[in-house]
Amino acid sequence: MTDNDSTLQSPAPQANDQPAAALVKSKQRRFGVLVLLGMALWMAGFGWFGLQLGYMRVPYMGEEQLIVIAPGTGLRGIAKQLTEAGVVRSESSFMASSLVFGQHRRFKAGEYQIKTGQTGRQIADAIANGRVYQRLFTVVEGFTSRQVVQRLEEAEGLTGEVAIAPAEGTLLPESYAFRRGEKRPALVARMQKDMAQVVQAIWASRREGLPMRNAKDLVILASIVEAETPQPEERARVAAVYLNRLARNMPLQADPTVAYAVGDGLPMDRPLTRADLAIEHPFNTYHINGLPPTPIGNPGRASLWAVAQAQLGNELFFVADGKGGHVFANTYEDHLANVAAWRKSKGANESRKANDVGIPPRINPLNP
Numbered sequence: 001m002t003d004n005d006s007t008l009q010s011p012a013p014q015a016n017d018q019p020a021a022a023l024v025k026s027k028q029r030r031f032g033v034l035v036l037l038g039m040a041l042w043m044a045g046f047g048w049f050g051l052q053l054g055y056m057r058v059p060y061m062g063e064e065q066l067i068v069i070a071p072g073t074g075l076r077g078i079a080k081q082l083t084e085a086g087v088v089r090s091e092s093s094f095m096a097s098s099l100v101f102g103q104h105r106r107f108k109a110g111e112y113q114i115k116t117g118q119t120g121r122q123i124a125d126a127i128a129n130g131r132v133y134q135r136l137f138t139v140v141e142g143f144t145s146r147q148v149v150q151r152l153e154e155a156e157g158l159t160g161e162v163a164i165a166p167a168e169g170t171l172l173p174e175s176y177a178f179r180r181g182e183k184r185p186a187l188v189a190r191m192q193k194d195m196a197q198v199v200q201a202i203w204a205s206r207r208e209g210l211p212m213r214n215a216k217d218l219v220i221l222a223s224i225v226e227a228e229t230p231q232p233e234e235r236a237r238v239a240a241v242y243l244n245r246l247a248r249n250m251p252l253q254a255d256p257t258v259a260y261a262v263g264d265g266l267p268m269d270r271p272l273t274r275a276d277l278a279i280e281h282p283f284n285t286y287h288i289n290g291l292p293p294t295p296i297g298n299p300g301r302a303s304l305w306a307v308a309q310a311q312l313g314n315e316l317f318f319v320a321d322g323k324g325g326h327v328f329a330n331t332y333e334d335h336l337a338n339v340a341a342w343r344k345s346k347g348a349n350e351s352r353k354a355n356d357v358g359i360p361p362r363i364n365p366l367n368p
Contacts, residue, residue: 059117060087066133068180071109075099078107078127088120097121103128111157111180134177139191141173141300142226146265148191148298152184160184168265169219169295170195198301206308211247218307223295226303227256231325235306241315241328243307250316252285260296 067085069078075098079091088094098104103124110132114123135157139148145165152162160183171188172195178187203215212218225239242252259268261283262276277284283292317335318326322345329335 058089059119060114060123061116062086064116065114066111067114068111069107069109069127073107073109075104075107082120082123085114087114087118087123094120094124098124098128108132132179135180136175136177137187138175139171139173139298141303142223142297143171143173144168144260144265144297145171147267152187155184158182158184158187160186162188165265166192167294169216169223169298171298172198173298173300195298199304202301202304202308207310210308210310210312211243212307217291218304219299220291220295222299222303222307223297224252224254224256225307226299227259227297228254229326232302234325235303236310237315237328238318238326239303239307239310240312241318243310243312244314244316246290247312248316249289251287251289252291254285257283257285257292257296260292 065085065087067081067087069081073081075095076091079088079094079098082088082094083091095104097120098107101121101124106128108127108130110130112123112126112131113133118126135155137152137155137158139151143151145168148171149162149165152158157180158178159181162184166188171191174191174194176187176190199215199219203218206212206218212221221239221242224242225235229235229238242254245252255272258272258276258279258281261279261281262268262272277286280287282288283296285292314330315328317329317332317338319329319335319338319342321327322342327338327342329338
């Protein structure tokens with residue numbers, strides 16, 4: 001055997017190897033196509049998500065509105081509700097954004113205020129963090145408990161009933177924030193708690209030597225002052241007149257106490273008359289000495305403070321000045337002169353429109 005013969009020769013390709021190579025190339029092409037298709041889909045999906053997230057940055061330009069999300073409402077239900085209300089562009093954009101940022105797990109039921117200019121992201125964030133709309137209920141200074149209960153019954157967003165009107169003078173005039181669905185009795189309990197705290201603090205810091213036995217007397221007198229004058233600067237002076245009368249064992253002769261009795265805890269729709277002042281009633285301070293048995297309304301902080309810090313003097317009378325305020329006097333003679341001046345300014349036959357103190361019923365300028 002020659003050296004040439006001993007050299008190994010590569011075997012000639014077999015005929016069936018050619019289809020195998022073609023198959024490999026075909027698979028490689030298909031894989032490449034799939035990769036390209038996958039990349040295209042990924043880019044399309046990424047673009048779709050980007051578009052949806054972009055929609056969530058678009059501000060809502062409609063009018064402010066309130067939306068109530070019921071307990072148990074899922075992501076799709078919330079998205080549908082917001083879309084139908086016109087506050088987000090589409091359900092898909094809200095759902096996509098909420099899923100991407102993980103807000104969907106934290107959505108909370110409640111009433112939400114949608115404001116002009118809010119973006120979808122901000123709305124979703126508010127719902128996820130439970131920033132529900134805070135409604136307000138205001139107890140007006142001087143309102144009686146029956147008036148407060150009436151307003152509570154009319155207030156939208158509250159539930160439950162107040163079976164019995166709270167004791168007079170136990171509700172603090174204030175604005176109270178509440179969430180939709182809060183119970184009316186719970187709101188009343190907050191008012192009573194706040195009033196008790198305020199009264200306790202003001203009573204503890206009262207001026208020494210005032211003719212009041214306890215904090216209840218403070219609230220009763222403050223409720224009369226609240227009803228007597230609309231002028232803040234007069235409260236302390238009116239309070240001093242009544243305290244001076246109490247110290248001298250004189251009848252208060254406070255018209256608001258009679259009006260409370262005649263109106264049965266609700267405002268009168270007419271002026272007081274001679275007959276009203278003559279009624280036998282525990283709240284008629286023209287016929288009883290001292291304070292009425294309970295407050296005649298719910299006084300605010302300012303009236304409570306005015307009574308607690310009143311400076312006693314010699315003034316025992318006041319009468320309306322025809323301008324929304326009062327004229328004060330130390331003596332009955334001076335008081336009668338003030339009454340005459342008031343009559344002259346208002347006209348002898350004009351019905352009475354303002355309160356006066358210290359005029360015996362027989363000479364009050366009242367309608368017969």
